Every structure is written in C-alpha cells, then in structure tokens.
Amino acid sequence: MSAEDGTYHALLARHDAMRLRRQMLSTGGFPGTDSGSGIRGPVGQSCDGQPYGGQSHEGQPYEGAADQQVIMRHLDLVTPFEELIAHLYDALFTRHPSLRSLFPAEMAFQQAHLTRAFWYLLEHLDRPEQITATFTQLGRDHRKLGVRPAQYAAFETALCEALRIRAGAHWSAELEQAWVRMVRFGITAMVQGADAALHEPPCWEATVTAHRLCGPDLAVLRVRPHETFRYRAGQYTALESARLPHTWRSYYLAGDPGRDGELEFHVRCTGTGGVSEALVCHTAVGDRVRLGPPKGNLGLGEEPTGELRLVAWDTGWAAMKALLQELEGRLRPASEHRTGRVRLFLGADALSDLYDTEYLTGFERRRPWLTVVPVTGGVPGEGAYDRLARAVTRSRPAPAGRALLAGPPAMVRTVTAALTRAGLPADHVRHDPLPAGPRDLPASVGAFGSAGARVFQSQSIPA
Structure with missing residues (x-):
C-alpha cells in the first residue's frame, strides 16, 4: 500500500468513527432525520483537512448564486465536462487505486452521469433547497455502491487537480473555491441522505x-x-x-x-x-x-378526479401496469361506473414491438372505465413521438384532467409540450426526472438555451 493510499485509509477509518459517534449521540433516531430545514453541515473534512458541509465558515446558509456566476463566467476554461471528468478520474485512481473497484469496468456511463450532476448543480445553485432534496436522494441511492464520506473527500481533491489541469495558466483560487463550495454543498446532502437511510439495506x-x-x-x-x-x-x-x-x-x-x-x-x-x-x-x-432503493415521481396521488391519461412508450408500459393495478384496487365495484375515464396510450415504432397484449386486452375488457389506444407506425425514432403526441391530444384535455408519462426523455418532452399547448396545466403533467445538460440551463445563467430538465437523479429516466 502506498503512503498516499495509507493516508486515505486512515482518513476513511476516522470518518467511520465520527459517523458512528453521531449515531450514538443522536436523540432523534437516525442521523439526518431531524425536522430542521436545510443542510446542517459541516459533516466531514476534505483530504486537505478543510471542513465541508452545507454552511459557510461563518455558519451562514450557503449562498450559491455568487458561485454560480463565477463558475459560469469561466466555464470555457474547464468544459467540455467530459475532459474535466477524465482528468478527475485519472487523478482519483492514481492517488487511491483501491477506489477503482467501486466503479464499473466501462466508465462511459459513469462519466455521463457525473456530467449531468455538474450541470444540475450549476442550474440550481441559486435554488439550494432543490439541490438538497435531489442530492439527499442521490446519497441514499449511492449506498448501494459502497460509497462513504471519506471517499467523497478523495473525490474533491481529485476534482481540484482536474480543474488546475484544465484551466492551466488561467486557473485562479476564486474559480477553484467556487467549484469546491458547490461540490461540498451537494456532498453534504448526499452524506445526510445516506445517514438517514441507515435503517434500510444499501441494496x-x-x-x-x-x-x-x-x-x-x-x-x-x-x-x-x-x-x-x-x-x-x-x-x-x-x-x-x-x-x-x-x-x-x-x-x-x-x-x-x-x-x-x-x-x-x-x-x-x-x-x-x-x-x-x-x-x-x-x-x-x-x-x-x-x-437499489425504489424512487420516482409517478403516482396516482389522491383519489383521481377528471380524466386520467397514461402515456407510455415501449417498456414504459411496466409503470402503467402497476398504476392500473393500484387504481383498480382503489375502486369498489359499486363505484366503477362513476370513476373518471382513464385512457392509456401505448406507443411503439411498430405493431410487433407491442407486448403483454393478452394481459392488457383482458384487463381492458373487464374495466369499462379504461380505454387503450395503441399508437404505432410512422417514422421510427423521434418522429414517432410526434405521432404519439397527436394521438394523446386529439381530444383536447380538460383543465381538471391529469397525465402521467413514462418512456424515453425525447418522448416525454414531446408529449409534455403537446399537452401544455393543448391547455393542460403544466403541474397536471407528471413524469420522472429527465437528464440534465447544457441545453437545459436557463438563459440567465449562460448562453445554452431554455431550461428543459428540472431534476437530476442518480440514474436517468428508466429504460
């Protein structure tokens, strides 16, 4: 074991001991479950011995808008993020070879995931409460990977090295500190999310x-x-x-x-x-x-009122199958004729791509409140999503209606836009998080177009 790796493992043991001590001293059950708002921080130290957490050194809540402006002003020095991240992982695995075993053999998906995380942080630095909510869930989810707080600190040190390499002669302490504060804020939420989930298996x-x-x-x-x-x-x-x-x-x-x-x-x-x-x-x-732990934003919510439109592409049908079964369980036989109409739109490139049709046909036959509309054909790919959107909006949705969507991000964006143009309020359209990226940053932050995806998760929208 190298001296560098030995230092890392000593730090790892220290963090585990501190974490256990917090558990033992906690009077409210598991750490991170207190009723206070915001990030309490600091929860640990980086490899250079500096504290990281959700508050500044002065104990004030983190104000991310200023760091957002600094990072965006110098964004061209460190982008594309794919190159920054390649340097980051090179530095991480060089300093701590034992960490390589926590990652997949093929790193392309992991690098794309981290790219989305950076874009999400940049977009939401002026809305820290949204970062807290999203990264708390992310920390819970990362428990399945065996990630612990000291490993986040090693990641931060590698990030600083990568920033210096990418920025070169234009590197500045102001830029690095803005990045460090941004990352530490997200890390603190992740650590608290992981601590709050200690009562359940990591996987x-x-x-x-x-x-x-x-x-x-x-x-x-x-x-x-x-x-x-x-x-x-x-x-x-x-x-x-x-x-x-x-x-x-x-x-x-x-x-x-x-x-x-x-x-x-x-x-x-x-x-x-x-x-x-x-x-x-x-x-x-x-x-x-x-x-991994279950997650997602789809759900029927309270007793459905008005027309409900379920829209799925290909294997997105799995989510709709679960929702239909839940809806059926809520209905009493005497009330089935009074329930609001439910319309299920199933999209696929070709008729042969539709599956589970025997189950669905039988389910529809015995439920008078359900209408199934298969939508196939047209130009494969995103052109077919336009065909699905036209089918979903062929009858104008009532403002009191709702729509739940499951499928590829391009399909979700296309159908969501069509529904809102047709008059359905945006908050009546529900779907799972869409991947964040540069084109999703608001114009006030950088010249990357309008905001599209609002939420980042540890995985992109399900396959």
Missing part, C-alpha cells in the same frame, strides 16, 4: 424466478428479493447483473406491490455489452441480481 439481493422472452430483444423478468422490498406503484429501481458488477441501470417496477413478494421488470436490450443485454440474453431462473 437488496434477489433471485430470478421467471424469465420470459417476448421477442429477440425483450424479456419480462420476475425476481424475489431476499428481504422485504417496499415500493409504490409507478416507481423504478436500479438493477445490477452479477455479470457486470458495479454497473446499474434503472427499470420500472411492473405490477402491484406486495401481492406475492415477487417483482416484475420489463427489459429491452438497447445494445451489446451492457446491463440490458445481460438481463435479456444471459439471465436465467436461479440467477442473482441486486436492486
């Missing part, structure tokens, strides 16, 4: 109980977790195949939670060498998978 081991091919590139899997896995209809979770350690992809949970303890996933193979191919082509009954 769930599960055994595959059924694997049904619905075509050459589509499989429906059923798995049984070894511990109780609680979720809400419409949520998704990340899956890891034993064939690809430390590589996770998000999939919607199909079906009503809690019926038989098994979980159902619909997986479309999107390429070679990834998680989807492993699950579709190389997984069999008896194999093991791991699940």
Whole structure:
C-alpha cells in the first residue's frame, strides 16, 4: 500500500468513527432525520483537512448564486465536462487505486452521469433547497455502491487537480473555491441522505424466478428479493447483473406491490455489452441480481378526479401496469361506473414491438372505465413521438384532467409540450426526472438555451 493510499485509509477509518459517534449521540433516531430545514453541515473534512458541509465558515446558509456566476463566467476554461471528468478520474485512481473497484469496468456511463450532476448543480445553485432534496436522494441511492464520506473527500481533491489541469495558466483560487463550495454543498446532502437511510439495506439481493422472452430483444423478468422490498406503484429501481458488477441501470417496477413478494421488470436490450443485454440474453431462473432503493415521481396521488391519461412508450408500459393495478384496487365495484375515464396510450415504432397484449386486452375488457389506444407506425425514432403526441391530444384535455408519462426523455418532452399547448396545466403533467445538460440551463445563467430538465437523479429516466 502506498503512503498516499495509507493516508486515505486512515482518513476513511476516522470518518467511520465520527459517523458512528453521531449515531450514538443522536436523540432523534437516525442521523439526518431531524425536522430542521436545510443542510446542517459541516459533516466531514476534505483530504486537505478543510471542513465541508452545507454552511459557510461563518455558519451562514450557503449562498450559491455568487458561485454560480463565477463558475459560469469561466466555464470555457474547464468544459467540455467530459475532459474535466477524465482528468478527475485519472487523478482519483492514481492517488487511491483501491477506489477503482467501486466503479464499473466501462466508465462511459459513469462519466455521463457525473456530467449531468455538474450541470444540475450549476442550474440550481441559486435554488439550494432543490439541490438538497435531489442530492439527499442521490446519497441514499449511492449506498448501494459502497460509497462513504471519506471517499467523497478523495473525490474533491481529485476534482481540484482536474480543474488546475484544465484551466492551466488561467486557473485562479476564486474559480477553484467556487467549484469546491458547490461540490461540498451537494456532498453534504448526499452524506445526510445516506445517514438517514441507515435503517434500510444499501441494496437488496434477489433471485430470478421467471424469465420470459417476448421477442429477440425483450424479456419480462420476475425476481424475489431476499428481504422485504417496499415500493409504490409507478416507481423504478436500479438493477445490477452479477455479470457486470458495479454497473446499474434503472427499470420500472411492473405490477402491484406486495401481492406475492415477487417483482416484475420489463427489459429491452438497447445494445451489446451492457446491463440490458445481460438481463435479456444471459439471465436465467436461479440467477442473482441486486436492486437499489425504489424512487420516482409517478403516482396516482389522491383519489383521481377528471380524466386520467397514461402515456407510455415501449417498456414504459411496466409503470402503467402497476398504476392500473393500484387504481383498480382503489375502486369498489359499486363505484366503477362513476370513476373518471382513464385512457392509456401505448406507443411503439411498430405493431410487433407491442407486448403483454393478452394481459392488457383482458384487463381492458373487464374495466369499462379504461380505454387503450395503441399508437404505432410512422417514422421510427423521434418522429414517432410526434405521432404519439397527436394521438394523446386529439381530444383536447380538460383543465381538471391529469397525465402521467413514462418512456424515453425525447418522448416525454414531446408529449409534455403537446399537452401544455393543448391547455393542460403544466403541474397536471407528471413524469420522472429527465437528464440534465447544457441545453437545459436557463438563459440567465449562460448562453445554452431554455431550461428543459428540472431534476437530476442518480440514474436517468428508466429504460
């Protein structure tokens, strides 16, 4: 072990001891569950011994707008982020080789994920409460990767080294400190999110109980977790195949939670060498998978009123299947004729891409309140999303109606825009987070166009 790595592991042990001490001294249960608002910080130290947390050195709440302006003013020095991140990971793994085992063999997806995180932070620095909410969830989710506070500190030191390399002669202490404060604010929320989730497993081991091919590139899997896995209809979770350690992809949970303890996933193979191919082509009954914590914004909410439009593309049907089963469970037989109309729009490039049709046909036949509208054909790709949007808005939505969307980000953006143009209030359209990027930054922050995606998660919108 190198001297550098020895220093790191000593710091790791110190952070674990501090974390345990906070738990033991906590009077309100698990750390991070107090009722106060905002980030309490500081919760740890960086590798240079400086504290990091959600408050400034003067104990005042973090004011991110000033750092936002500094970073954006010098953004051309460190972008594209892909190059900055490549330097970051080079520095991280050079200083701490043992950390490499926490990451997948193929780093492209991880680098894209971190790029989205940076863009999200930049967009929301003037709204720190949104960063707190999002990164608290992110910290909870990262527990499945085995990440601990001292590892975040190692990440920060590597980031500083990467910033100096990218900025070169134009590097300044002002720029580095703005980046460090931004990252520390997000890290503090992540650490508190992880601490608040200590009562649940970081991940769930599960055994595959059924694997049904619905075509050459589509499989429906059923798995049984070894511990109780609680979720809400419409949520998704990340899956890891034993064939690809430390590589996770998000999939919607199909079906009503809690019926038989098994979980159902619909997986479309999107390429070679990834998680989807492993699950579709190389997984069999008896194999093991791991699940991350459930998350997601889809949900029926209170008792539905007005017309409900469910819009799914391809395997987005999994989320709608769960929501329909929950809706049915809420309805009493005597009230079914009084429930608001539910219209399910299922989109696909071709009729042959629709699946689970036998189940859906039977479900619709016995529920007079449900109408299913398949939408296929047209130009493959995003052109087909326009066709789906036209079908969804063919009858103008009532202002009291609602719409829930599940599918690729381009589809979600296209249908959301069509619904709002047709008169449905924006807050009546619900979908899961869309990937953030430079084109999503508001014009007041930089010359990158209008804001589109509002939320960043540890995984992009489910496959």
